[in-house]
Amino acid sequence: MTASEGKARRSIGARRNPASAEAILEAAEAVLREDGYSGFSIEAVARRARAGKPTIYRWWPSKAALLIDVYQRQKHIDYPDTGPLEEDLVGFLSGLLAHWRDTPSGPIFRSIIAEAQSDEDAAKALAAYAASRRVEQGKIVERAKARGEVAGHVDPLQVADMVSSYAWVRLLTGRLDEDKDRLRAAIRAIVHGIKA
Numbered sequence: 685m686t687a688s689e690g691k692a693r694r695s696i697g698a699r700r701n702p703a704s705a706e707a708i709l710e711a712a713e714a715v716l717r718e719d720g721y722s723g724f725s726i727e728a729v730a731r732r733a734r735a736g737k738p739t740i741y742r743w744w745p746s747k748a749a750l751l752i753d754v755y756q757r758q759k760h761i762d763y764p765d766t767g768p769l770e771e772d773l774v775g776f777l778s779g780l781l782a783h784w785r786d787t788p789s790g791p792i793f794r795s796i797i798a799e800a801q802s803d804e805d806a807a808k809a810l811a812a813y814a815a816s817r818r819v820e821q822g823k824i825v826e827r828a829k830a831r832g833e834v835a836g837h838v839d840p841l842q843v844a845d846m847v848s849s850y851a852w853v854r855l856l857t858g859r860l861d862e863d864k865d866r867l868r869a870a871i872r873a874i875v876h877g878i879k880a
Contacts, residue, residue: 700743708733708740712754717788721795726750748806751796752813758789763820769828773847773871776824778864780851785860794855818844846874 711733715724726747730737744750761783764775784790799806822840829836850870854860 704733704735704739705743708735708743708750709754709757711735712750713757716751716754716792721791724751746803746805746809748796748799748803748809751792751799752809755789755792755796756813758787758792759783763824765824765827767831769825769833770868770871770875772824772828773875774864774868776821777847777851777867777871781854781860781862781867784851784855790855790860797852797856814848818848821847843874847871850874 708729712724712729715728715732719728724747726737726740729735729750730740733740740750744753762775762779764772766772766775784793796806796810800810801807818841821844825834825838825840825843828834829838829840854862
């Protein structure tokens with residue numbers, strides 16, 4: 685180990701140093717992988733990254749904010765643009781549930797949601813993250829509106845909320861193995877309604 689490797693990483697103030705931020709995110713992923721959510725703490729991440737806790741808290745104001753950035757690094761979800769709205773929403777939902785089921789992202793996101801129930805900072809971080817994802821998911825509906833598939837009065841963000849609610853219920857209740865037919869039926873009910 686060189687002399688510089690043995691020293692703690694230096695902060696450059698409120699602006700993130702890309703190398704230090706990357707080291708902190710890598711350390712956070714490693715702590716989660718090795719110790720799970722119950723063993724995850726800012727102190728453990730700071731030790732692993734050789735960074736000061738004040739630096740971490742300056743860049744990530746809460747444990748949840750750091751966890752959300754770790755989650756986003758691992759999340760690779762497609763927002764399909766195949767043409768038909770139902771197919772695009774089924775593709776999105778199927779990919780999201782598979783990602784939560786088959787990667788560490790599912791347990792991480794479930795932990796963030798759980799922490800948000802009792803921690804105001806976590807709730808704010810989760811709300812900000814969810815708002816940005818709503819916009820991305822809403823674009824699927826906006827494209828369908830532009831194609832004339834969706835009535836002009838329909839709010840894309842409200843549809844995004846309904847699809848996300850379906851996904852979150854499955855995440856929180858451990859039902860991530862929903863088959864495509866059931867996903868398709870759920871999306872059909874959202875898109876076409878349930879009225880006889």
